[in-house]
Amino acid sequence: MTKPLPSPLPVRDAVPPSYAWLPQGQWPNLLSWLVERFPHLERSVLEARLARGEIVDEAGRIMAADTPYRPGSRIWYYREVPPETPVPFAEQVLYRDEHLLVVDKPHFLATVPGGRYLRETLLARLRSKLDLPELTPIHRLDRETAGLVLFCIHPPSRGKYQALFEQRTVQKTYEAIAPYRADLELPRVHRSLLQEGSRNGERFFTMQEVAGEPNSETRIALIEQRGSLAKYRLEPHTGRKHQLRAHMAALGVPIQHDPWYPAVIEDKGDDFSQPLQLLAREIAFVDPLSGEPRVFHSQRTLAW
Numbered sequence: 001m002t003k004p005l006p007s008p009l010p011v012r013d014a015v016p017p018s019y020a021w022l023p024q025g026q027w028p029n030l031l032s033w034l035v036e037r038f039p040h041l042e043r044s045v046l047e048a049r050l051a052r053g054e055i056v057d058e059a060g061r062i063m064a065a066d067t068p069y070r071p072g073s074r075i076w077y078y079r080e081v082p083p084e085t086p087v088p089f090a091e092q093v094l095y096r097d098e099h100l101l102v103v104d105k106p107h108f109l110a111t112v113p114g115g116r117y118l119r120e121t122l123l124a125r126l127r128s129k130l131d132l133p134e135l136t137p138i139h140r141l142d143r144e145t146a147g148l149v150l151f152c153i154h155p156p157s158r159g160k161y162q163a164l165f166e167q168r169t170v171q172k173t174y175e176a177i178a179p180y181r182a183d184l185e186l187p188r189v190h191r192s193l194l195q196e197g198s199r200n201g202e203r204f205f206t207m208q209e210v211a212g213e214p215n216s217e218t219r220i221a222l223i224e225q226r227g228s229l230a231k232y233r234l235e236p237h238t239g240r241k242h243q244l245r246a247h248m249a250a251l252g253v254p255i256q257h258d259p260w261y262p263a264v265i266e267d268k269g270d271d272f273s274q275p276l277q278l279l280a281r282e283i284a285f286v287d288p289l290s291g292e293p294r295v296f297h298s299q300r301t302l303a304w
Contacts, residue, residue: 008060009076014128015118018079024071030055031065054078079113084120085270091122093130094148094296099289100161101126101135101151102296107275110143122149139165142242144259147174147280147298160288165239171284173235174244175223177277177302178253180230187221190247194240206260207246216240218247226304229256244278277302 009017020037027033034046049055053062055077063075089106096102103122110117113124127135138150138161152158164170191214194207217237224231232253234244242261248254249261256277259265279302284295 007076008056008058009078011127011133012078013119014124014133015078015113017076018113019074019076022069022071022073022075025069027069029065030063030067030069030075033069049077079118081116081118084117087120088272091125092299094299096153099152099154099157100287101130101132101153102283103149103151104298104300105141105146105149105280106300107144107146108272111137111140111149117143123151126151138162139239141280142245142276142278144276145278145280146275146300148283148296149280150283157289164285164288168237169285171235171282172280173233173282175279175281175302176232176234176244176248177229177256177304178232178248180225180228181251181253184251184253186232187219189217189219190251191217192247192250194243194246196241206264207240207242209246209250216243216247218244220247220251229304231302231304245276275303 007017007019011017022033025033027036031043031046031050034050035043038046047065050063050065055063055075057063058074058076060076087106087109089108091106091109092104094102094104103126105111105122109125110121111123113119113121118124123135123137127133132153134153134155136152136155136158138152138158141147141149150161152161192209193212193214194216195210197206197208215238219235219237221233221235222230223233230253232248234248236243240246245255245258245261249258254262257274258276258278279298279300281298282295284293286292287294
């Protein structure tokens, strides 16, 4: 597969366009593949979007319903989602220079567009408020998690910052409120093999611990106990999806107000009253551009 061209569509309302690769297979035209790829959309909706010229190829050429299907190519479009409920919490910029932006993210705000969240995301807010259309995240936090997120202002520098995470030279410290267990020996290092779970034979979004060679590691320590609850310090050595939430649940101390671990609450709707008590408290690294040590701390607090 050849190297893809840059997006032919501009950022619109602080939201970048989305794309989809056309896999190997035989479909008579683009519309027939779209109908199969997006079963939640009515055929008439897809036909209307094609008729309005809202789907283009990598060169920016408008694609029609009868455009021949070309495996290995890529289409670009703007995602459409139902009206979003505004997240009633504000982000806080803690640091900014010509390359780096450090932001304190509130609970309930997704880092980047995805699923039913498009404009009510940290990336969209920052691009709009700071007039930084090329701003990109260096890493991400779960929507439910609050705390520190790093962004790159200067696109050519992004790879050097991301390499810090890939090489595990970034020290991340989280705090969490969870049940207290007197029989849980702390501090401890918890290792396990985390894999995506399944439901009705299909992949599911939560992670589960299974037997096998560990691919995740977290150091857990007790900070303070108050009755049946405790505050924990969590230091992930690896960065698996939902790692901290899955590890705490596996130890019998699930993080307070977690809607997915140990049991999934199907839909909390727009209830903002019980945020997940997990906070990305501190992040430390050596800046790959200046060589200076960097340490940032969240100004947020958890609720007992």
